[in-house]
Amino acid sequence: MxxxxxxxxxxxxxxxxAAAALEADAVSAWFGDHKVLDRVSLAMPAREVTALIGxxxxxxxxxxxxxNRMHELIGSASLAxxxxxxGEDIYDRGRRITHARREIGMVFQKPNPFPAMSLYDNVLxxxxxxxxxxxxxxxxxxxxxxxxxxxLWKEVKDRLRQPGGALSGGQQQRLCIARSLAVRxxxxxxxxxxxxxxxxxxxxxxxxxxxLKSEITIVIxxxxxxxAARVSDSCAFFLAEQGTPGVIVEHxxxxxxxxxxxxxxxxxxxxxxxx
Ligand code: ADP
Ligand code: MG
Numbered sequence: 001m002x003x004x005x006x007x008x009x010x011x012x013x014x015x016x017x018a019a020a021a022l023e024a025d026a027v028s029a030w031f032g033d034h035k036v037l038d039r040v041s042l043a044m045p046a047r048e049v050t051a052l053i054g055x056x057x058x059x060x061x062x063x064x065x066x067x068n069r070m071h072e073l074i075g076s077a078s079l080a081x082x083x084x085x086x087g088e089d090i091y092d093r094g095r096r097i098t099h100a101r102r103e104i105g106m107v108f109q110k111p112n113p114f115p116a117m118s119l120y121d122n123v124l125x126x127x128x129x130x131x132x133x134x135x136x137x138x139x140x141x142x143x144x145x146x147x148x149x150x151x152l153w154k155e156v157k158d159r160l161r162q163p164g165g166a167l168s169g170g171q172q173q174r175l176c177i178a179r180s181l182a183v184r185x186x187x188x189x190x191x192x193x194x195x196x197x198x199x200x201x202x203x204x205x206x207x208x209x210x211x212l213k214s215e216i217t218i219v220i221x222x223x224x225x226x227x228a229a230r231v232s233d234s235c236a237f238f239l240a241e242q243g244t245p246g247v248i249v250e251h252x253x254x255x256x257x258x259x260x261x262x263x264x265x266x267x268x269x270x271x272x273x274x275x
Contacts, residue, residue: 019046019217020086020103020186022067027081028245029062029071036062038245039081042236044187046086049209049218051228051254054238055275059246060221063238064189067219068104069097085186102130105185109192111172113179115165119156122164122175123147126183142182150178151208170201177208181216188212190220194227206231225270229258237266 022044029037037059044050052060065071066079069090082089090100113122123143127134134142143160147153152174156167164175173193180188190209194202202224209218209231222228228235235257240246250257250266261267269275 018186019215021046022187022217023084025082027066029066029079032076035245038247040248042248042251044217044219046217047213048233049213049231051232051235052221052238053228053235058238058240060238061191064191064221067189068106069100102183103185104187105180107176107180107190107193109195111169111176113164113172113175116163118161119164120160123178123182126179130183146178146181149181150174151204152178170197170204173197173205187217192221229254237269239265
């Protein structure tokens, strides 16, 4: 692990060029010989929130993990297709897996801060893992900036040395968002980030998403249709029917997906008739 030393090498989080478009092109996925996604293509425009919806088991989490090269960490897993970050395939030979992970951050369902580590060090944890260097002042500024963006600064600024595990679940999730932001990702993937949270915490995370999307591309899996309607610009409806691999049945502007879906299965799902 690289020691944190003396230079700030990070671009400003505000720079408008930071957010990147992400595009999946004919992505298929397998666990062993079980095919779970079949040629899924989806454009996820920069500075927009794309929601992935659909019943359990249709491949949403697998798709999300393919978007930042986490799928390949699973022993039996394989995939086909391309994932383009501003037009460049993150799976091109010669592209490093760590590069994709840094550019495309992930927040999980269950908040996973380092429980014994201070809030301050939790925010910076990704820097060390990525070998990014920052000065003492740079680190202080970055901690404040990321906690502010994650909507947590005011609540914790006087207790940054307390352990991550001392926070409530909703605060822990915002801490995890702050930690993701610290390495300046261009895309943030969120896999049901609110499903373990109470309604108030859920609101706070949704507000955070709304504020972040001007500078980062967000892809969120959610089972909460109200949440999808509130936070997303566009939605993709995944479905795996009767043992077939998951596909996108329909994709479009969120208001159309909820207001005038083209496919009857989309209409049934968004209106809560199954799943
Ligand atoms: P979703 O997130 O939509 O609920 P998943 O992507 O988790 O769906 O799962 C899609 C399919 O892949 C399911 O059939 C699931 O059982 C299978 N699957 C997911 N993870 C693994 C794994 N690690 N090993 C084997 N099969 C898996
Ligand atoms: Mg899932």
